[in-house]
Amino acid sequence: MVKAPLWKRLVIWALVALGVILSVPNLFYGQVEARNDAALAVEAAGFATTEQQAALDAWPSWMPSGLVNLGLDLRGGAHLLAEVQVADVYKARMDGWWPEVRDALREVRDQVGSVRRQQTQLPYELRVQIENPAGMAAAVDAVRALSSNIVSLTGVGQTDIDVTAEGDVLIVQLSEPEREAVDLRTIQQSLEIIRTRVDQAGTREPTIQRQGADRILIQVPGIGSASELKALIGTTAKLTFNPVVRRGTSEDQAPGPGNVSLPSLDEENVWYTIEEVPVVSGEDLTNAKGDFDQNGRPAVAFQFDARGARAFGDYTAQNIGAPFAIVLDGKVISAPVIQSHIPGGSGIITGNFTVEEANRLAVLLSAGALPASMIFLEERTVGPELGQDSIDAGRVAAVIAMVAVSVFMIASYGTFGVFAVLSLGLNMTMIFGILSAIGGTLTLPGIAGIVLIIGMAVDANVLVFERIREELRNAKSAARAIEIGYERALSAIIDANLTTLITSAVLFTMGAGPVRGFAVTLAIGIVTSVFTALYVTRAMVETWYGLRKPTTVIV
Numbered sequence: 001m002v003k004a005p006l007w008k009r010l011v012i013w014a015l016v017a018l019g020v021i022l023s024v025p026n027l028f029y030g031q032v033e034a035r036n037d038a039a040l041a042v043e044a045a046g047f048a049t050t051e052q053q054a055a056l057d058a059w060p061s062w063m064p065s066g067l068v069n070l071g072l073d074l075r076g077g078a079h080l081l082a083e084v085q086v087a088d089v090y091k092a093r094m095d096g097w098w099p100e101v102r103d104a105l106r107e108v109r110d111q112v113g114s115v116r117r118q119q120t121q122l123p124y125e126l127r128v129q130i131e132n133p134a135g136m137a138a139a140v141d142a143v144r145a146l147s148s149n150i151v152s153l154t155g156v157g158q159t160d161i162d163v164t165a166e167g168d169v170l171i172v173q174l175s176e177p178e179r180e181a182v183d184l185r186t187i188q189q190s191l192e193i194i195r196t197r198v199d200q201a202g203t204r205e206p207t208i209q210r211q212g213a214d215r216i217l218i219q220v221p222g223i224g225s226a227s228e229l230k231a232l233i234g235t236t237a238k239l240t241f242n243p244v245v246r247r248g249t250s251e252d253q254a255p256g257p258g259n260v261s262l263p264s265l266d267e268e269n270v271w272y273t274i275e276e277v278p279v280v281s282g283e284d285l286t287n288a289k290g291d292f293d294q295n296g297r298p299a300v301a302f303q304f305d306a307r308g309a310r311a312f313g314d315y316t317a318q319n320i321g322a323p324f325a326i327v328l329d330g331k332v333i334s335a336p337v338i339q340s341h342i343p344g345g346s347g348i349i350t351g352n353f354t355v356e357e358a359n360r361l362a363v364l365l366s367a368g369a370l371p372a373s374m375i376f377l378e379e380r381t382v383g384p385e386l387g388q389d390s391i392d393a394g395r396v397a398a399v400i401a402m403v404a405v406s407v408f409m410i411a412s413y414g415t416f417g418v419f420a421v422l423s424l425g426l427n428m429t430m431i432f433g434i435l436s437a438i439g440g441t442l443t444l445p446g447i448a449g450i451v452l453i454i455g456m457a458v459d460a461n462v463l464v465f466e467r468i469r470e471e472l473r474n475a476k477s478a479a480r481a482i483e484i485g486y487e488r489a490l491s492a493i494i495d496a497n498l499t500t501l502i503t504s505a506v507l508f509t510m511g512a513g514p515v516r517g518f519a520v521t522l523a524i525g526i527v528t529s530v531f532t533a534l535y536v537t538r539a540m541v542e543t544w545y546g547l548r549k550p551t552t553v554i555v
Contacts, residue, residue, distance in 0.1 A: 003542050012535050019430030019528075022064050022437050032067055035059040066436035070221060071443035071517055072207070072382055074390055077221040078229040081378035084214050086186050088372040090124035090174060093182070097126055097146075097161070101172060104142045111135030118169065124179060126172040133168040140165055143172060150177050183214065189371045190216060194233045215377070221441075226379035233374075239282035241312070242274040244323040244335050265331040266352045272332045274325045279315045284308025290359035293350050298358035300349040309345020317341040328361075394447035401454040402428075409458055413465050416555050419540045420461040423532040427457050430528040431521070440524070443517035453525030459496070460533030463489040468555050478553040479545065486538055493534065497526050 004012075025032040038055035042048045048056065059065060072079065098117060105115045105128070113131025120127045130139055140163050147159035160178040164171045174182065187210055198206045198220055207219040223229050245259055246252075252261035252273045264270040284304045291301035304312055316324075316338050325335045326349055334350055353361070405424065409417035431450065435442065468485030476484065504526065507519035 003546065004539070009539055009542075012539050015531070016426055016430070016536060019426070019433035022066065022433030023429050025059075025063070025065055025067055026432055026436060028059070029067060032059050032065050036065055036067070039065075064436070066439065068432055068435045069439060069441040070391075071441045071446070071514065072219045072221045073444045073514065074442060074447075075221040076382045077219065078223045078226040079378065079380040079382065080218040080226060080229055080233075080376055081211070082216045082218065082233075082374040082376050084187055084190050084216060085373045085375065086183050086214055087123040089182055089186050090179065093174060094124060094126045094172070097172060100146055101126065101128060101143055101170075104146055105130070105139055105170075108135065108138045108142050111138040122173070124174040128170040128172070130168055130170060136165045136168070136170065139170050143170065150175070150181060186371050187214065187216070190374070193370055194218060197233050216374075225381045230376060230379065233370075238329055239285070240278035240327045241280050242276075242278045242325045242327055243315075243319070244325045245273040245275060247272055247323070247335070262325075262327060262330060262332050265328070265333050272325055272335055274327065274332070278327075279324075280304060280308045280311050284311075288362040290355065290362045291348055293348055297350065298353040298355045300353070300358050300362045302347060302349065304345030306345075309343075312345050312347075313341065313343045317343075390444050390447075394444065394451070397451050398428075398447070398454065401451050405454055405458055409461070413461075413555055415544070416461075416465050416468075416541070416553075419537050419544070420458055420465075420533075422540065423461070423537045424454065424457050426536055427525070427528050427532040428454070430532070431525050434524050434528065435521070440520055441517050442521070443514045445514040445518035446521040449518045449521035449525060453522065453529060456500075457525070457529035457533065460489070460493045460530060461537060463492055464533070464537070465555050468553075472553070472555065478550060482541060482545070482553070486534065490534065493530060497530050501526050 003009075034055040035058055038048070038052040042052055042056070069075075102115060102117075105112055111132065112135035115131070116129045118127040118129050128139075130136065144161075144163045147161045147163070150158050150160055158175055158177050160175055162173045162175050164173075191208060191210060194216065195206070195208050198208065198218070206221070207217065209217050211217045218229065218233065220229055223232075245255070248261075248271050249269050251263070251271050252259075255261045255273045258276050259273050260276045261271050261273050264272065284307060285302055286305045287303040289301055291299050293299040320338050320340060323335045323337050326333045336350075349361075402424070406417075406421040409420045411417070413420065428450070431453070434440070464485050467489045468481050471481035471484045472478070501523055504519045504523040508516050508523070511519060
């Protein structure tokens with residue numbers, strides 16, 4: 001029997017050892033998970049509390065700390081189905097169009113007379129009544145000149161607005177292709193903002209995907225409740241910095257043109273009259289994180305981009321001694337007096353925050369404001385107890401499958417069956433090691449995939465052992481029979497597993513959520529089972545044969 005080269009045997013056992021080491025953290029799941037959470041919190045805050053340091057010390061830093069993430073059905077968590085109110089964006093677009101339409105009609109006032117905006121029930125429509133209906137053609141031409149071509153494959157050759165007339169009313173509507181483009185942009189933007197907010201909150205392996213025309217499915221394992229998830233992703237978090245006109249104890253009913261009256265967030269019965277147009281807004285933020293002010297109170301540190309920094313610096317230089325309102329979602333967080341020129345575009349937002357509130361606000365500001373509000377059609381909290389039941393059931397199924405397969409293999413192939421069972425155990429260990437290394441997610445279908453792999457993994461061994469039996473019946477020597485058995489079974493094993501690997505690739509590409517979890521587990525299991533069956537088992541057989549040097553073998 002020709003033994004494999006030494007370097008090859010070393011590589012085989014090194015890969016096995018690596019898989020075992022990578023899987024070890026899963027034996028101390030709670031301990032390692034607490035350490036990982038503490039590490040993320042320390043990295044974000046820049047310092048460690050006593051509890052966080054204890055969690056960090058509980059697991060050696062030189063040990064791998066990757067874990068198999070548990071999916072929603074195993075870990076418990078929150079499930080939401082949200083409907084994005086794209087009509088909000090339509091209305092904002094038409095409100096934005098009104099000043100441009102008014103200015104365009106002003107240029108032909110001698111033909112159309114005075115103009116007045118009318119109320120409408122359609123959010124994508126703007127209705128303007130003109131004084132002189134005889135000038136309607138000029139009004140239509142003037143407004144139509146404001147349109148622009150749609151940049152999309154489905155809207156080639158069409159414009160973003162349709163301009164028509166009914167009597168003395170000019171009607172401006174978003175065209176159908178433009179509404180489709182707006183819908184697409186709104187959903188994509190909402191998906192990205194939700195994903196950013198959920199990722200920055202430190203949760204693992206969320207499922208965030210579009211469903212239908214205007215719905216988004218959000219599944220986040222490990223979060224306490226659906227209400228908590230709604231609070232995280234449903235908040236608008238629209239931040240602006242506005243000049244303060246005056247401060248009062250009641251709402252200003254006549255704030256004046258270009259001004260609005262907003263309540264204070266923390267001070268009861270305090271209202272601020274501010275200029276409606278902000279100096280800078282949250283869109284100019286490049287970074288926001290939880291911090292502490294000079295008195296040790298929780299705050300939010302922020303940094304503007306170049307444009308925002310320039311506008312912020314110019315305003316503070318020209319308005320030293322004037323109050324400056326920080327407005328979040330229609331409420332004034334604070335209105336500090338500008339003490340000096342603030343160049344560089346960085347600062348902190350103070351308020352009556354807790355550490356958790358400051359960190360949460362930083363997350364919301366970093367992610368940006370949602371482009372439209374959302375209505376939650378479904379909300380469900382999956383308790384961890386249900387997930388634990390699934391884990392227990394999966395563990396029992398895996399143990400029963402292992403025992404049944406082990407008994408069959410040992411009964412059928414004796415010593416070689418023992419080698420197959422040992423390689424099967426290493427196969428399972430390597431699956432968890434690889435899942436931990438790549439941050440894979442284990443779901444209930446994924447457990448089914450592992451149980452399936454237990455049965456499939458020994459198929460390769462069965463093929464090899466049957467080939468060896470054939471060669472022994474042909475009066476080959478034991479060493480030659482083993483060698484030929486592995487060589488002749490190789491092509492059949494590769495072909496059989498390659499087709500299954502292709503199937504799992506299709507499942508991963510076309511599927512979503514738990515189906516992908518099943519596909520990933522199956523694909524990893526196929527690769528590891530071929531490796532352990534062809535190389536690890538053979539290494540065991542070679543070692544055994546070299547030590548025992550039997551004149552004959554019984555398979």
